[in-house]
Amino acid sequence: PPSFKANDHALNSVDCGGLRTRAMNITPDGPDRVLFLNGHQSRVLNALLYASIPTDPKAGFIPLVRWLVLSYQAAHPAVLLNLVIDPSIDVYSFDNLKHSVFSATGFDIAEIDTVFVKWLKDQGLITPAHITGDKPWPVGKAAVTIDGQAYGVPSWLCSDFLFSTGSDVASIKTFADLQAFLDKAAKSRRVLVGDLYGTWTIPAFYLQAFVQNHADMTPDAAAAAPIDNDVIARLAKFGTYCSFSNGDPCIDGTFHSANSAKDGAIEQDFDAEQAATDLGFSERSFFLAYYRSVPAALSLTAMPWGDKPDTPRLVYSDAFLTNRAACGKDPCETDAVAFANFMTAAATKKYIAMTTDLPGGDPPRHLLVATKPFYDDKNVKGDPVYAQLATGFLNGNIQPYLTSFTPKLQYDLLSKICPALKKLSPGWKCKVPAKPE
Numbered sequence: 001p002p003s004f005k006a007n008d009h010a011l012n013s014v015d016c017g018g019l020r021t022r023a024m025n026i027t028p029d030g031p032d033r034v035l036f037l038n039g040h041q042s043r044v045l046n047a048l049l050y051a052s053i054p055t056d057p058k059a060g061f062i063p064l065v066r067w068l069v070l071s072y073q074a075a076h077p078a079v080l081l082n083l084v085i086d087p088s089i090d091v092y093s094f095d096n097l098k099h100s101v102f103s104a105t106g107f108d109i110a111e112i113d114t115v116f117v118k119w120l121k122d123q124g125l126i127t128p129a130h131i132t133g134d135k136p137w138p139v140g141k142a143a144v145t146i147d148g149q150a151y152g153v154p155s156w157l158c159s160d161f162l163f164s165t166g167s168d169v170a171s172i173k174t175f176a177d178l179q180a181f182l183d184k185a186a187k188s189r190r191v192l193v194g195d196l197y198g199t200w201t202i203p204a205f206y207l208q209a210f211v212q213n214h215a216d217m218t219p220d221a222a223a224a225a226p227i228d229n230d231v232i233a234r235l236a237k238f239g240t241y242c243s244f245s246n247g248d249p250c251i252d253g254t255f256h257s258a259n260s261a262k263d264g265a266i267e268q269d270f271d272a273e274q275a276a277t278d279l280g281f282s283e284r285s286f287f288l289a290y291y292r293s294v295p296a297a298l299s300l301t302a303m304p305w306g307d308k309p310d311t312p313r314l315v316y317s318d319a320f321l322t323n324r325a326a327c328g329k330d331p332c333e334t335d336a337v338a339f340a341n342f343m344t345a346a347a348t349k350k351y352i353a354m355t356t357d358l359p360g361g362d363p364p365r366h367l368l369v370a371t372k373p374f375y376d377d378k379n380v381k382g383d384p385v386y387a388q389l390a391t392g393f394l395n396g397n398i399q400p401y402l403t404s405f406t407p408k409l410q411y412d413l414l415s416k417i418c419p420a421l422k423k424l425s426p427g428w429k430c431k432v433p434a435k436p437e
Contacts, residue, residue, distance in 0.1 A: 012105075014082075021082040022046045022326075023100075023107050030088055032062055036069055041080040045335045046326075048101065048110040049343075050156065050318050051087040054286040054365055056358045057263050061085045064357040072342050079335055092200055094407050098123060101323075108327035109336040111155055111343075114143040114317045115200075118404040121151050126321045127328050129153050133341030140370035143317040143400035152319030153340040154370035159315050159393065160208065160303035163270075163278040163288060165296040170392060172301045173309030175234060182241050185276040192241040193249075193269050194279030197256040197429050202235075202421070203413045207402060208314045209234055212306030219314060219402040223409060227416045234305060236424035242275075250279075251428040267291055279303065282368045285385055286355075289363035298385060302393050313393070314401040317370060320344070346373040354379065368394075407436040 011026040016037060023046055024033050055061055069081045084107070090096045091112055101110055102125040112120075120126045129150040131141070140154030162169055162178070172178050185191040195201065209231045210222040217225065242250030249255045255266050264287030270278040271291045278288060285298055302313045320340040322328070327336050342348060349369045355362045366385045369375070375394070380386050411433055418430035 019044050019080050021080070022105055023048070024082060024084060025086055025089055027088070031060060031086055033082075033084065034062065034065055034069065035080065035082065036073060037080065038073065038077055040077045041073075042078050043331060043335070044080045044082060045332065045339060046082045046106075046108045047084065047339055048089065048091075048107040049083065049085045050091070050111040050113075051085050051089070053156075053352075053367060054264070054283050054290075056290070056355075056362050059358055064352065067351065067357050068343075068348075071348075072339060075342070076335070076338060081339070094119070098125060102126065102321075102325070103323075104325040106323055106326060108332055109320055109322050109339055111318055112152075112321050114152065114319050114403045115401065115405040116403075117144055117151055117319070117321070118146055119406050120321065121146055125324055126151055127324045127333065129320075129322065129340075130337050132337065133344055134346050134374075135372045136344070136370050137372050137394065139315050139398050139400050140317050140319070143315070143403050144319045146403075152321045153344055154317060154319050155344055156318040157315050157368040157370050157394075158281045158283075158317065159313055159368070159398075160205070160279060161282055161300045161393075162303055163280070163285065163298055163300050164276065165288075165292075165298055166276065168299045169277070169301045170299055170388065172304060174304050174307055176307065178304050179237070182277070185241075189273065190242055190244045190269075190275040192238075192277050192279060193255070193266050193275040194242065195255045195266060196235075196239055196242070196250045196279075197253045199410065199414060199431055199433055201256075202417060202430055203410065204316065204401070205235060206231060206413070206417050208303070209305035211314055211399070212304070212311040215306070215308070215311050219399070220404060223402055223413060227420050229420060231305075232417070232420045233424060235421060236428070239425055239428055248427055251425065253429045263287075264291060282366045282385070282389055285366045286363055300385070300388055300392075302396075310397055312397045312399045315398050316401045319370075344371050346371050346377065349374045350377055350380065354383075407433075411435055 012024050014021045021044055026033055065083050069083050072081050100106055129152050131150055131153050136154035140157055144150050144152035172181055182191045207219055207222050210228055239251045242248050267287035268291045269275055322336045327333055349371050353367045353369055354364045375390050414432045418432050421428055421430050
């Protein structure tokens, strides 16, 4: 039973015939959970999926969860799969990752941003990984590898893209190109919409811009280097393109709310022609198409911060990591490997990315898939957005983003970036977290 003495009322487990789930986090206001019992199950696998992917607000994730659970259990009938997709579970909190997600009472396997890989490994929270399924994209594999050993199975890739339906932006390759393009945009509306706020977002933009302006430096070296005021100036300048008569929602936190991300509020502004361009991950194109009343061709380009067209673009990534405390031994470890292989198989990725789970007519999610064979599929090749991503980005100069974040590094970066950024752009909200003990 739930403990109603706790501040957060939640049901975390279900018992049925000797099978006991964990970490379900069922709350009155949260998403539903679904379990399928087949009479043959002898053990449970508790899995957490990354929730920051788009879906039809009317359908939610239940259709996807149903298909994934039934498909996995069809091939593994002895396993009861407790599959959780829940935006309320904070997977960007060091404390929550250590004391909840990867605790002994947490998930067996979780799809987590690889910024945490080295910290989780050093904390002894995850096991070495076995990549035995479909081949991952090299940049994804590099992001989960420490001293030659993989600690995760690559799932998704991400980077920042500039979208336009009114102009071809593919030729924009440098920051000077970008400024020239945005300066010509109509002055009767915002030039740009996007989310430029957040304790993870701001360091990501800064390091992305730093590496593009110092191609000889790794992301680790960039994080340790003194503050680069020229890079700060570029961030500040870029933020001004979202400014209009009623403020600058890109930098003041307005566009950062959970509902804006979940339901596509930023993209609705763009589709209502409140802005000339939109900045976001490739999957935000789902909402650009979902809310658009008149279909339009979408042009995109990787966000350029540097002065040369061939400077490296940093790629963020998510991977399946196995919980050492809860799933470090067989049969759980073997079940976790099989689940990661299933989730990263090209066929599964196509089902998710092309929104086969959603009602007919919904646009593709256009997630940047870390599984290399996915891009050989004829439907993927024929998709105009994926065609641009494959030729213009994945086959370009790309490198993995920092995978060695710690609470101290996050504090050190923001304590340097925030004062410098706010000096040039006082309206930019930039929060320095509490200094780690």
